[in-house]
Amino acid sequence: MTQSTIRLTVNGRIHDIDAAADTALLYVLRNDLELNGPKYGCGLGECGACAVLIDGVAARACVIPIEGCVGRDIVTLEGLGSRCNPDPVQQAFIAEQAAQCGYCLNGMIISTKALLNRTPHPSEADVIEALRFNLCRCGAHIEIMRAAMRAAGHLVGAANR
Template identity: 90%
Template structure:
């Protein structure tokens, strides 16, 4: 497909990128905008490493063409908070040390944020369902669940 100029709103800023309309959003985010929160995992929308928020809803950026993102609000991990002022979800993952290799964390944090956007006080079952299709090969599931529950306000003390 021919390259054209596509206008995207990412992390509150408008960007014009030259790419074919069917280019996966993930490639534009990482290669053109240098946003490395979303990761390339499977390229099939199965693992969740590439998740971003589109209009507040978690979406797999590796399978979404950029032409479908025009006029929509895209937020990546970098757009949630900063090193000095992390988003409450990011802070919860830090507090619970919910990472080993960290590759899956982008998707876990983004999906937790999306869940809290639509359900501010989720149950453990709702958190489990929201994270169910994210793959973590390191086995940090207990810490990730605890971090998500902390972000929801259900955990106040850090794990030992």
């Protein structure tokens, strides 16, 4: 496919990208825009490491061509909050120390944010369902669940360990 200029809105900013229309969104985010929150995991859309929000819904950036993102609002982990002012979901993951290697966290946080966008007060079953296709190989599942439940407003105060 030939290259053309494709306009994308990422984290509230407009970017003109010179790339083939079938280029995976993940490559543009990481290579062209230097946004390294989304990770390359499986390349098949199965592990969740590359998740981003597209119009508020979690999507796998490794399998979405950029031509399908024109005119849509893309938000990466970097667009949720900042180091000084993290998004409440990011803050919940920090409070619960919900990481070991951290490779899966992008997908876990993005999927939790998407869940809260559509269901502001989810049940534990809703959280389990929302995160079930995000793979964590380190075994931080308990902390990740606690962080998601904290973000949903079910846990308050200091982490109970």
